[in-house]
Amino acid sequence: MELIFFYIFAIVALASAIAVISIRNPVHSAIFLMVCFLQVAALFVLLRSPFLAAVQIFVYVGAVMVLFLFAVLILDLGRERFGEYLHHQSPIAIIVVVGLIFVIGLGLARGKLDAPLGKYTEAELVKNIEVTGELLYTKYVFPFEVISLLLLVAMVGAIVLVMKERK
Amino acid sequence: MITLSHYLILSLILFSIGIAGVLLRRNIIIVLMSLELMFNSINISLAAFSHFLQSMTGRIFVVFTITVAAAEVAVGLAILVAVYRQRKTVYIEELDEMKH
Numbered sequence: 001m002e003l004i005f006f007y008i009f010a011i012v013a014l015a016s017a018i019a020v021i022s023i024r025n026p027v028h029s030a031i032f033l034m035v036c037f038l039q040v041a042a043l044f045v046l047l048r049s050p051f052l053a054a055v056q057i058f059v060y061v062g063a064v065m066v067l068f069l070f071a072v073l074i075l076d077l078g079r080e081r082f083g084e085y086l087h088h089q090s091p092i093a094i095i096v097v098v099g100l101i102f103v104i105g106l107g108l109a110r111g112k113l114d115a116p117l118g119k120y121t122e123a124e125l126v127k128n129i130e131v132t133g134e135l136l137y138t139k140y141v142f143p144f145e146v147i148s149l150l151l152l153v154a155m156v157g158a159i160v161l162v163m164k165e166r167k
Numbered sequence: 168m169i170t171l172s173h174y175l176i177l178s179l180i181l182f183s184i185g186i187a188g189v190l191l192r193r194n195i196i197i198v199l200m201s202l203e204l205m206f207n208s209i210n211i212s213l214a215a216f217s218h219f220l221q222s223m224t225g226r227i228f229v230v231f232t233i234t235v236a237a238a239e240v241a242v243g244l245a246i247l248v249a250v251y252r253q254r255k256t257v258y259i260e261e262l263d264e265m266k267h
Contacts, residue, residue, distance in 0.1 A: 006169050010177045017181055017204050021188035026196050033200050040207045043177075046169070047218040049226050056210075059233050064203065064240050071244045072196060075251050093190035101183050108175055118222035131223060132230070140227055147234045154238030161245035 006046055013039035026072045034065045048122060051129045174215035181208035193258045199243050206236045 016035040023029050037060040044053040125131065136144050181204060188201025210229045217225025251257060 003169055006173060014180055017184045020200055021184060021192060021197065026194060029197055029200060040211060043211055044214055047214045049214055052214060052226060052229050055230060055233055059237050063237060067240055067244055071247060074248060075257060090191055096190060097183050097187045100186060104179050113171060115220055118220055120221045120223050132226065135223055135227055143231060147231050151234060151238055154241050158241040158245035161249045
C-alpha cells in the first residue's frame with residue numbers, strides 16, 4: 001500500500017520536475033514547481049516526518065513560490081521565442097548529466113549501508129514535533145542561532161538590493 | 168516494502184533534472200527554479216537516510232537546508248530584479264559583463 005503511494009508521489013514529482021524545465025511559459029513552470037514541492041511534502045509524510053512536510057508546505061509552497069511568481073510578474077517575461085529557449089551548449093550539457101547519473105548510480109549500486117542504527121524508531125517518532133523541537137533547542141542550538149542570523153542577513157540584503165537609490 | 172534505494176534513486180533522478188535545467192535553459196528564473204529542485208532532491212535523500220538509520224540528525228539538517236534555500240531564493244530574486252532594472256534582460260548568455 002505504502003509502495004503504491006510512493007510510486008504515485010514519485011512519478012508525479014518527476015513528471016512535474018520535467019515540466020518545470022521544459023515548458024516555455026515561466027508562470028506555468030512556477031505552477032509545476034509548486035506541484036513538485038507538494039509531492040516532496042507527501043514523501044516527507046511517508047518518511048515519518050510530518051514536521052518537515054508542514055515546513056515544506058509553509059516555506060516552499062507558501063513563501064518561495066509567491067516570491068517566484070512575484071519575480072515573474074515584475075519582470076514581465078511573457079512567452080519565450082520559439083525554439084530559442086535552450087542553450088547552444090545542449091550536447092555537452094546532456095553528456096554531463098548522463099555522466100553524473102552514471103557515476104552516482106554506480107555509487108548507489110555498489111554502496112552498502114552499515115552505519116549503526118539510532119534510537120528513533122517509529123514508536124519514538126509519534127511525537128515527531130516534540131523530538132525535533134527538543135533537539136533544535138538543545139543539541140543544535142548553535143546552528144539554529146547561526147541560521148536565524150543568516151535569514152536576517154538575507155532579508156536585509158534582499159531589501160538593500162532592490163531599493164532604488166535616492167538622488 | 169519501500170527501501171532506502173527507492174528514495175535515493177528518486178533523489179538522483181530529481182537532482183539530474185535540476186542540473187539539466189541549470190545547464191540547458193537560458194531563462195535565469197528557470198535556472199533558479201532548477202536550483203530549488205536540486206535542494207528538494209537533497210532534502211529527500213537526507214530525510215530518507217534519517218528515516219532508515221533511525222536517527223534525527225538528517226531531519227534536523229533538512230530544516231536548516233530549507234532555511235538556507237529560502238534565504239537563497241530571497242537574495243537571488245533580489246539580485247535578479249536589480250540586474251533586470253539595469254540590463255533589461257533575463258537571458259543568461261546576455262549577462263556576460265564579467266566574462267570580458
